[in-house]
Amino acid sequence: MTLHKIAVVVLSFALGAASALAEGPYRNRDAKNPRDLGEGTYPVPYQRPTVPEITEALGRVRDYLDRVSPLRIEDRATGKEITDFSSPVKTARVDDGKAGNGIISYEMGVVYSGMLYAAKVTGDTRFADFVERRFTFIAQHLPYFRAVEAKFGYQRGDFFKAIAPRSLDDSGAMCTAVVRARLAGVGPDLQSVIDTWADWIAHKQFRLSDGTLAREHPQAQSVWADDFYMGVPALAELGHLTGERKWFDDAVQNALGMSARLYDSSTGLYTHGWSANNPDAPHFYWGRGMGWTVVAMCDLLDVLPADHPRREAVLAQLRAALRGVAQYQSGSGFWHQMIDRNDSFLETSGTAMFTYAIAHAINQGWISPVVYGPIAQAGWAALSTKIDWAGRVEGSVVATNYAGDQVYYYNRPVHFAALQGYGPMLLAGAEIIKLMQNPAFEIRFEGRTYDYVPVKGAAAPR
Structure with missing residues (x-):
C-alpha cells in the first residue's frame, strides 16, 4: 500500500466515520462479546450510530460543497471573472465549480432544503449560513441577469431558471427551498422569485386533463415519479x-x-x-424515482392541515409505499438501482431518500x-460508508431519463459529482439524528439484533 493510500485510510478513521475508501467488513461495537455476532462480520456497520458521528459526517458534506461551489460570475466565452x-x-x-454544482437547479434545491433541515436538527448555524450566502448572492446578482435578458433575450444558465423558468426542474425544488428559507428567516427577501416559480408551476407547466x-x-403526456x-x-x-387552501388542494390532487x-x-x-x-x-422500478415520491409525500404531510379532507388518503398512500x-x-442496508432487481448495483441517492422517509415517518x-x-x-449504516474523508458522497447515479428498457437503467454511471445524492444524504442524516434522540422508544441490542421498544406515555418529537 502506498503512503498516500495509508494517509487516506488513517484520516478517514480520524474523522470518526467509515470512508468509502475503507469499507468493511465491520464488527458490531454494541455486541457484548464476539459470540453475539454469530459466525461472521457485516458488510456495513451493523450498529447504532451516534449523534456526534452523524453530525460530523454531515459537516464534512457541507464543507465539501462549500469548497467546490464558488460564488463567482464569469464570462463563459473567456472563462474570466x-x-x-x-x-x-x-x-x-x-x-x-469543480463539481458542476451551479447555484440554481433542482439538485441544489434539495441541497438547500437538506442544509436548512440539518441546521434545525443539529443547531449548527453553519448549515444555514451555506444557504444564506447563496441566496444573498442570488439576490445581489438577479438585477444584472435581468438586464442580460432584457438586452439579449433568454440565455441558458442558472439565473434564467429564476427569471424565465421553462420546466418543473427549473422551478419546483428551488421554490420549495426558498420558501422554507423565508419561513425560517434565513437569507434575503426572494419573494419575487418565489412568485415567478409559483406562476410557472400553477399556470404554465403542462398538465393532464385532471x-x-x-x-x-x-x-x-407522461407522468414522472421525479415530478x-x-x-x-x-x-x-x-x-x-x-x-x-388552493395550494394544498393542488398538492394533494397531484x-x-x-x-x-x-x-x-x-x-x-x-x-x-x-x-x-x-x-x-x-414497469421499471427505478430507485431514486421512487425516492422522490416518498420524500414528497412526507413534505406534503408535514404542512398539510390536519383537517384537510384528503389527508388520510395521502397518509395511507405513504404507508403503502414505505411498506x-x-x-x-x-x-x-442499501437499496438497488432497480429496486426489485438484485443484480442491479447498490445506489446511494435512493437509499438516502428511503432512509430519510422511513425515519421521518417514524x-x-x-x-x-x-x-x-x-x-x-x-x-444510515450503509450510507455512512459512502461519505468519504473529503465529504464527497459516492455511489449516486447521475441524471436519468424516463426510459423504456432495463438496459438503460442498469448501465447509468455513478459518480461523486452526481449532486442528486447530497441533499438526500443531508436529509437522511438529520432525520436519523432525530431518530436516535426520539424519546418515544428505547433502542436495545438484544438477541443479535436491534429492537425499538416504545416508551409508555412518551411523545415523539415534531
Missing part, C-alpha cells in the same frame, strides 16, 4: 407560506393523481414513468418504530 456589472455580457454565467403535472417530452418532488412540495410550501398512474399495488412500488399514449407499458420499499432493502408517528426503526438504522 466578471466584476463590472454596469454593462450586461451575453455570455455571463455562474461559475459552476390537473396532474406532466411532461410532453420525451414521451407525450412528485418537483411539484408537490412546492405547492404544499406555497400553501404553508400563504395560508391559501400526489394522488400521480400515485393513481405510477403506483403498482402488486409490488408495492412506483414505476418510474407513465404515458397516456402507452398506459400498459412495462413496499422496505421489503426490498438489500442485506447491506418520528412523526405515522408508522411503527418497532417495525421500521431497524430498517432506517440499517439504511
